[in-house]
Amino acid sequence: MIRTEIKVETMVYEIKKTEDNIISTLGDIKQTVADFTDMFSDMRGNITDEMLKRDKEIKRREESFKTLFKETRINLTSDIEAEKEKLIQLQGKLEQAPIAFFAHQVKDVKLDITDEIIIFEKTFTNEGTGYDTSTGLFTAPVGGLYQFVVHTCVYPKNYIYIGLVMEGNVIANTVNYGDSSHCCNTFGVIMRVRSGEKVWVKATVSGSNYQLYQDSYRMNTFSGVLVSN
Known part of the structure; x- marks a missing residue:
């Protein structure tokens, strides 16, 4: 128990x-x-x-x-x-169409009025229609860098005073004297022209015996071309 x-x-x-x-x-x-x-x-x-x-x-x-x-x-x-x-x-x-002109055949060869515009009444080339044969003025269709060349001839024993003008300002000029024969002279300039501006050739000095000469062998010409915009 x-x-x-x-x-x-x-x-x-x-x-x-x-x-x-x-x-x-x-x-x-x-x-x-x-x-x-x-x-x-x-x-x-x-x-x-x-x-x-x-x-x-x-x-x-x-x-x-x-x-x-x-x-x-x-x-x-x-x-x-x-x-x-x-x-x-x-x-x-x-x-853009090219812009160039080549004008010749002076309408009035007498340079008896100072600042008178020399009008070249015929053109071989007028691309862009900038040159006016009735006024002798070139109006730039577009702005850019242009080259202009002026070629003029003078009588023997005579002087001519020619200037290239843009908008009233003479940009380049020359004096040409024919000694014993009909003498020709060329001058030119490269400059920038704005659209609408005008360029022309004029007599910078006048005289009763100052006169351009031209025949089939000697031509007075004014030309210009747009080099670049």
Whole structure:
């Protein structure tokens, strides 16, 4: 009987001990689960924050790329339009008719009036129709760099004073004297002329015995050509 009681007490003690161990183990498991839950929550929070940061950075880069792309497109469009305009202007210059004239045959060879315009009444060439045979004036159809040449002849023992004029200003002039024969002289100039400006030849000094000479071998001429725009 006593042994049975002792055995029962022992069993009760073992059961109690086992119960305490189970309770302790359950407590440890619960704590472990709680720690894991906290750790997972922290990790999830960190991951979420990192994802938000990355998302903001991606959006920032997207906006930066969009801005850069827009600026590049605007600049390229502007450059393309500028080059297109240059090509159009170049094409216009290439397609533009040449401007040149060569006039001869002086209408009135007497140089008895100072500043009188010398009119060359015939033309071999008048591309661009800038030279007027009725007035002796060349009117530039377009602005640019022009070359003008004047060729005049004089009687023996005689003087002539000739000037090339642009808009009333003498640009170049010469004095020609025929010693023992009919002498000819040539002078010219290269100058920039604006569209609509006029160029002509005149007598800078007059006299009753001042007179141009011309025949089939000697020609008085006035010529000009557009060198470049």
